[in-house]
Amino acid sequence: MSIQEEIHKAMNDLQKKNSNDLNISKEDMTLLFLTSLLEEEAPNVKR
């Protein structure tokens, strides 16, 4: 599994957790930080 697929799967799991009103952990924050950084670094993203 590539890192993109791993991130995709982990984000799906996190969304389920979030929709069940469960608190997110520091570990989850690292994933959210990584995905948001990837989103912002994508080409054509401007402020």
Next chain:
Amino acid sequence: MSKDKRTAIGIIQLTRIGDVIQTYQAAKQLKSENPDIELTLIARKEFAAGLGFLLGEVFSHIIFIEIQDFISSPAATLSEAKSAIRDLVSDINKLDLDVLVNLSFSKSSEYLASMITAKHKLGLTRNSQNQISIEDSWSQYVFSTVMNSESNPFNLVDLFKNILGAKKFSPVYSEKSRNDYIVIHPFASSKKKHWGANKWIDLCYKILKENPQQQLYIVGSKADQFNANTIAESPALRDFSERIDNVVGKTSIEETYNLVSDAKLLVCHDSMVSHLAAVSQTPTIVLSLGTVRPSETTPYHENVLNLAPKRKCFPCKVQEKCELLPCHKDISHQLVSRLVRAIIDQEKLDAKFFKEEVSPFYLQNVGIFAPHFTEMGMDLIDITQSSQTVQDVFKTFYKIVWSFYFKEHELNYAIPELSKESLATLSEYSKGCSYIYELYGFGMKYSNAVIDEAKKAQPSIKLIQENISKMGEIDQLCTVTKKTFPLLTPIVDFFFVNKANARGKNIVEITQSNLISFYDGQNMIKVIYDLIDSITKDALSREQIKEV
């Protein structure tokens, strides 16, 4: 902890180079007022690495972030990436930060701020429910108003200074000798924000023809080389080729800074180079187009002229498509070249100059703004003294009410002259103010009902829930009102964000915070109502005098 430990402040700025320079300007002021603090900057490598020569003056530590630090190769795993992020956070936490300030207003910065440990946090973070959390009022203001409305009257450097707690709001100007050359930076980060090559060729032709002593440097990054060559190698400029130095893509940021520092003048769009010129206080003409908001991003110094189109769709939003770019035609190259000559010849740019020296045709659709610094920071003054729009008037209203709300500063401005049409629109807005005033009054009533009930020995949960739900309805009605009266959006949005971040450990404390928000909002809308009233009454009395 050692008694001698200096106060350690970490600043997160993950956005573009221009924002990093503006952060540097605000942090420099804070450092000059508090020489003993230790500042750390956390920034993207691609945006901050080239600014090391400036940042090193102010920041004791600079931590660069880039995605390659976490995903080093295509074979990297998620677990390795997360481990690298944990290492980064652990390294930052070793700095034992007293205060962490997130100045970037981006998602990644919110999560990073949440992971870092600090005694106090300012700016956007995320809480354990993954919701945005903003403790300080200035950051609440930036989040609610700067990102969503055109009515923000404050420059970004001033906003950063306010969030950081700096006290002085006007840069000290120092005279320096300058060389006989003009620098142009005809590029910007998006097509909407810059003229095409043809208009720049026209402008360069006129500048070189009218100012025979001046050399012209074109600066920019490697990505701008093709467009720079189109300008520099244009047949129209062939006769001046010896006086054009195209250094686009050939200089580092530091070399560009040095070149701009010694220049007589910089002519550019809203871009990183305009902010570099602010650091060296180089006289600058900025051509603001497309999505640029001059009151927010005018380079932070006194020697600036900012030319901005006067049309309803300016400034537009990043996501709005525009093929014809009509605002690009509002600023004529003839006007810009006349202003260039005036600055080179040290002419006084006053009402007389614009009346006698500039064709009204060129001034028809453009505002020419110059910064003026007060105790609240930069004010942009239209030096052509053209008539104000309702939007301009609301910007002044907001400067007055926010300055009092945040700092208890009372600002005075002359009553503006408005066209009949603008007066009628302004007058309509008093209805919107009355609606919001009334809604916030109900908000106070329901907040008090919740507080009174919750304090009882056996409170009725049903009654509390009913009143909380009524408070939710107030927010909905405020949203409807702001759609009809869009210039009231900043107040509605600010107090929405302010209430969403209400402080308190229990329902009584949180509702007490909400009560204060409704009370402050009501006072603020009352002041705006009174300002509208005084302008419309003043216009009416002048009209009556004319009739007599």
